[in-house]
Amino acid sequence: MGVVYPDMSDSKNILREACSTVLRPFASMLLRCGMTWKEFSDLSKSVFVEVATEEFGIKNRPTNVSRVSILTGIDRKEVKRQRELITADTPVADGKTTDATRVLSAWFQDSDYLDAESHPAALSEQGPGRSFATLCSQYGGDIAATTLLKELLTTNTIEKDASGELRPLRRYYQPAVSDDENLKFASQRIRELFETMNNNVFPSEKHAPIFGGYAANDTMSAALIPKYREFLDKRGQEFLEEIDDWLTQHAPAGESEVKNPVRMGIGLYAIEQTAEKEGKK
DSSP: OOOOOOOOHHHHHHHHHHHHHHHHHHHHHHHHTTOOHHHHHHHHHHHHHHHHHHHSOGGGSOOOHHHHHHHHOOOHHHHHHHHHHHHTTOOOOOOOOOHHHHHHHHHHHOGGGBOTTSSBOOBBSSOSSSBHHHHHHHHSTTSOHHHHHHHHHHTTSEEEOTTSOEEESOSSOOSSOOOHHHHHHHHHHHHHHHHHHHHHHSOOSSSOOOOOOOOOOTTOOGGGHHHHHHHHHHHHHHHHHHHHHHHHHHSOSSGGGOSSOOOOOOOOOOOOOOHHHHHOO
16 A cells, blocks of 8 residues: 555645634724735735744754745745845835825825915815816726715715815824724734644643633623623633732742743633624634
């Protein structure tokens, strides 16, 4: 009999499904903040190169360009360019911005659409001269001016005064206004969760499994959500305070006493998910 090789297609399908599941809420967050798929793609390329370089070297050495290329699927020339940008601490160049942001940016920068004080001029919707329609024809790509106007008004990015003239309220298109502090908080918690799960998916002698559990029931009534939130606010906060007390009691008196300090703690998050939303992959 010949050698029987393991079928990797199942693992690949599971990985693709996992990526799709994880990316759905993340994509929703990015879209609400106005990030395009191209910007995300450019950023992810840089991160792939950085992680492959730092974590996949042999004998604790940085991964060479050829191996990074093999791991990431990015050609060697682009790997070198990305590594130079990372080493120089240069931000990844912006990818294709949205047509809406390009129109808004021109409204703030193009002298043809500025008033005497170099502020964005009030524009009429239509007209052969200076108007929102002409602005869109120059900078809006293939999006119809009426469609873009509706979107910008709906998201409170521009306003229409009593005379019907349009004025921009923001320089960049963002479908939803985010709380910057909560956005930072969310990104930090997501990173910590991913690091724990990554550790547990690939356990080893050096990386023993870390606690990661959850409690959920798929048959609950939505009417119980207020009561559940009240319960969780109280008991969850009590548990977090208990963990905080334990960490405080066991923490060294001074930071100098710890040669290789590590971050320890726990994160809690509520689950409120409809059956329809859970079923989407």
